[in-house]
Amino acid sequence: MLIKNLKNCPEIIGNDGSIIREILSPLRDNVAVNFSIAHAKVMPGEATLLHKLKSSEIYYILEGEGEMYIDDEKEIVREGHLIYIPPNSTQRIKNIGKNVLSFLCIVEPAWREENEEILSK
Known part of the structure; x- marks a missing residue:
């Protein structure tokens, strides 16, 4: 059994500028899964850098409101929305609300730095 508390997971600034x-x-935990899960936050008025992953990714919005950009598409997303991001798609999310935009990032296969490319600074 593995139980983790989000509050005990170290907070870092991700390559895309979000707080992760x-x-x-599975690269750090003794679990037999092929995906990774992270909690991300984007502060009001801020956005992640344009980037892409070789892996597929799912965002599940926990709180807040944002504009999700995937390739040439743009949609408003909010609490309760699930967004599928295909492999090799350009992506970014902008917080358009007054509160923190908080979401889960599920990456399959599991996230690796070498599979992420930052496209803008």
Whole structure:
């Protein structure tokens, strides 16, 4: 059994500029899964850098409101929305609300730095 508390996971600034806490990764945890889960936050008025992953990714919005950009598409997303991001798609999310935009990032296969490319600074 593995139980983790989000509050005990170290907070870092991700390559895309979001505030990240890695919750689960088969690269660091003794788990037989092929995906990773992280908790991400974007502060009001801020956005992640344009980037892409070689892996597929799912965002599940926990709180807040944002504009999700995937390739040439743009949609408003909010609490309760699940967004599928295909592999190799350009992506970014902007917080358009007054509160923190908070979401889970589920990456399959598990996130690795070498599979992420930052496209803008």
